[in-house]
Amino acid sequence: MTRLRHRPALDVRVEIRGELPREDAEYARARAQATAAILGPDARALRLRLTRTRDRALTRPALAQADVELDDPGPVRVQLAAGAAREAVDLVLGTLAGRAVRLREVGEIGLAAVHESAYRPQYVDRPLAGRRIARRKAVVLARRTPEQAARELLALDRRFHLFLDADTGRDGLVHRCPLSGAVELWPTGGDAVPVLDLAEAARRLWLTARPFICHTGPEDGRSRVLYRRYDGHYGLITPVADGLGGAGTPSARN
Template identity: 70%
Template sequence: MTRLRNRPALDVRVEIRGELPREDAEYARDRSLALISHLGPDAHAARLRLTRPRDRSVTRPAVAQASVELDGTGPVRVELAAVTAREAVDLALGTLAGRAARLRELGGIGLATAFESSYRPQYAPRPLAERRVVRRKSVRLARRTPEQAVREMLALDYRFHLFSDALTGQDGLVHRRPAHGGFRLVRAHSAVRLGGSGLPIAESPHPAPRLEPSEAARQLWLTCWPFVFHTDPGDGRGRVLYRRYDGHYGLITPVAEPR
C-alpha cells in the first residue's frame, strides 16, 4: 500500500493488487492526487484500490474501487471495471467526482444509480466444487429507516445493504431491482408493510427464509442471484451470503448487540 500526502489533513491512499506495469501504478497515484486536490477542503480520506487479477476469463479484468469522505455528507464510493487499468482509474475517479458534486449540490446521489452500471465488475467463472466462503465479515448494523438505508446503499455503490430497521427493530435488507429501476426491502421475521417512503421501495410480502449455510449456498447456486438474504436457524439474525467477483462466496453477519 502506498500512502501519499500533499497537504495537512489530506489523506490519499492508493493500493495496487495484481500484475500492473509500474507506469500504470504511477498513473493511478497521480490521478488520485489530482482528483482530491480538486474536490475542495471538505474532502479527505480518499482511497483508490486498483486490482488486475491473473485470471483473464472476464472481458473487463481491471477493477478500480474509489472512495472519499466528505465533511457533512459522509463517504462516497464507486467500484467499476474496464479493459485496461488506466481506463478503470479514469472511469472510477470521474464517476466519484460527479457523485460527490451531486451530493453537495442536491443532497443525494439520484435515482439513476438504481440501475446497474454496464461497467460493474464481472463474476469470474468458477466450478461449483471449488467455491468456498473465503471472507466472513461481522458488522454492527446501523439503525436506519428503509429510505435512509437505500440512500446509503447508493452512496456506497452497493448492490444490497444490511441494516437495523428503525421502523420495526428487525434486521432488514434493501437491494436494487435493476430491471425496474427501484428497490426492494426484505425484513428478517415479518412481512409488515408500512409504505410511505418517498423512494420506489417495494416491500417483500415474505420474511427472509431460515437457512443453514449449506442451504443458502445451494440457493445461491440454483438461482444465480448475486446474494441470498436469510436468517440463521440458531440465533435468528439476518445474514447475507453473496457472490464475490473472484467466483467464491462471502458471508456478512451482524454483531450481537449487548444486552
C-alpha cells in the same frame, strides 16, 4: 491581526495490486491527486486501489476502487472495471467526483447506477465444487431508517445494505435492483425470510443466480446474508447476537 486557518491537505493513497507497467501506476497516482484537488474542502482521505487480474476469461480485467470521506454525506465509494488500467482509473475517479457532487446537492445519485452497469466487476466463473465461504463478517448493525440505509447503500456503491430498522427494531435490508438500479426494501419480517442453514442458502443462491440471498439463521433468528464475491467464492454477513447498537455503530454493507 486576523489569523488564517488552513485546512490540512487531503491525504491521498494509491494501492497497486498485480502486475502493472510503472507508467500506469504513475498515471493512477497523478489522476488521484488531480481528483483530490476538485473534491472540495470537506473531503478527506482519498483512496484508490487498482488491481489487474490475470484471468483471461474476463473482458474487464482492470478493477479500480475509489473512496473518500466527506463531511456530508459521509463516506463515498465507487468500484468499476474496464479493459485497461488507465480506463478503469479514469472511470472510477470521474464517477467518484460526480457522485460526491450529486450526493451533496441532491442527496441521491439518480440513474448513475444504470449507466455504470456496463462497467461493473465481473464474477469469476468458479466451478460449484470449488466454491467456499471465503469471508465471514460478524457485525453490530447500525440503527437507521430505511431512507437513511438507502442513501448509505448508494453512497457506498453496494448491492445490499443490512441495518437495524430504527422504526421497528428489526433487522432490515435494502438492495439495488440489477436491471433498473432502483433501491428496494427487502421484506425481513414474519415468514418473508426463510429459515435456512448455510448449505441450503448456498444451494438457493446457486439455483437463482442472484447476487445474494437474505435468510434467517436457525441458531439466533437474525437475518443474515450469503452473497457472491467477484472471485467466485461466497461471503457471509451475520449480525452479532447483541447487535442492537445505536446510531454510531457500524452497518453491514456489500
